[in-house]
Amino acid sequence: MSVRDDELAPRAGWPLGMNNLAGETALPVTDSGAPAAVREADNVDFDVAGKPHRRDGYTLAVPGTRVHSAWGDATWPWGLFVSGDTLTALHPDERSEPLVDGLAPGWPVAFERLNDSVLWSNGVQCGVLGLDLEAMPWACPTPERAPRIEIEADGALDAGHYQLAMTFLDARGRESGASNPIAFEMPANSRLRLSQLPQPLDVLRVPRVRVYLSSGLDGVFRVAATLPVGVTDLTLTEPASGRALETLNLRPLPAGQGVCVHNGRQFVARGAEVWFSPPLRYGLTHPGRDRVGFAGRVDLLAPVADGSDGAGLFVADAKRTYFLAGPSPAEWRQVIAYPVGAIPGALIRLPGEVWNLPTKAPLPVWIARNGRVCVGLPGGQVITPQPREGSPDAVLDAASRGALLYREHGGKQQLITTLRDAQPQSLAVRDRAIARVYRHDDP
Structure with missing residues (x-):
């Protein structure tokens, strides 16, 4: 049943805002007996006095496919959202830019x-x-294998138990986790020849390879060499003296x-x-x-x-x-x-x-x-x-x-x-009505 405009009554507002926990006959009232709270309001905003105002509509800014996961930061120059299976940037001029595709849909x-x-x-x-x-x-990706090791004479490495590990460094200076260490024994006055050094798959984003060698005396992994990608052979003649390894087992x-x-x-x-x-x-x-x-x-x-x-x-x-x-x-x-x-x-x-x-x-x-x-x-x-x-x-x-x-x-x-998948809370009062219409030609 429709309601005529002349049947509508003016209201000063609902100063206590929304109350969906009280029953219809138990809503709070003002001193004059008027309802002080409203049960439910769709597409309506209330000012500080409780006066309702129709909510502004919206217009399409950027088209997309099943758009979700919008994100933004007031101090950041662009926003992000997912359109279909693509992570997309939203620029201040409302221009969108695809960044990463192949995301799991939905x-x-x-x-x-x-x-x-x-x-x-x-x-x-x-x-x-x-x-x-x-x-x-x-x-940064972790090296998946160790290099080939050969022990040779005519070096300055002390006798003892040694271990070797490797990491990659990407273009942002981030160091990867270390490869699984390999252990070996060194005789006195020897040197270590490494070949088939592992290389990163993305040589543009990961431009350096780092070799760590533990001391025969204290067992601490220290930097022995930092090499550009493409170098696959290295000879170590002296104990490592660089900084200690911090990404072992990471x-x-x-x-x-x-x-x-x-x-x-x-x-x-x-x-x-x-x-x-x-x-x-x-x-x-x-x-x-x-x-x-x-x-x-x-x-x-x-x-x-x-x-x-x-x-x-x-x-x-x-x-x-x-x-x-x-x-x-x-x-x-x-x-x-x-x-x-x-x-x-x-x-x-x-x-x-x-x-x-x-x-x-x-x-x-x-x-x-x-x-x-x-x-x-x-x-x-x-x-x-x-x-x-x-x-x-x-x-x-x-x-x-x-x-x-x-x-x-x-x-x-x-x-x-x-x-x-919104559903009314179990503790809230439920008074919503759902109407289902069946057409004569429905099976």
């Missing part, structure tokens, strides 16, 4: 800013983009459904585990040591208070949200920060002043599985602010995945979310 991509680059991962593929939009792997971090950087380490949510890198060795990990398991798939990876007091990592699985307190994994203290998990993907970082907190530092903001908007504070405290101070409770729908956007527009501060 798999959401997580992004993280790291200095002058952006890390990305979709659970099965991963990489890093520089400011120049050059696409690279998370880490391998590239695997792809995961989430990625973040915190206190000089890279963290990756992979299935029900969180993997991490050694300090300042982004993209690398020790596979047998640098990971922590949880009860279920990790849906949230949110650091807070980077490099300061209260530093830690919020991690959510399907049941709970934990806080891993401490500056490094070796010092972590795991506590339950919130009794339910988080909706995957529904995470952003906002200055604390947005929530009237006395800090401009960015804080993680996410949607919990119970529909609450959560703000993670240093030290592991979680607050659940409501749209208006003193307003009644309200929750967002449950969903299999979500996304968050914050904007300031027309004097309003808005937290906007989009949800996949």
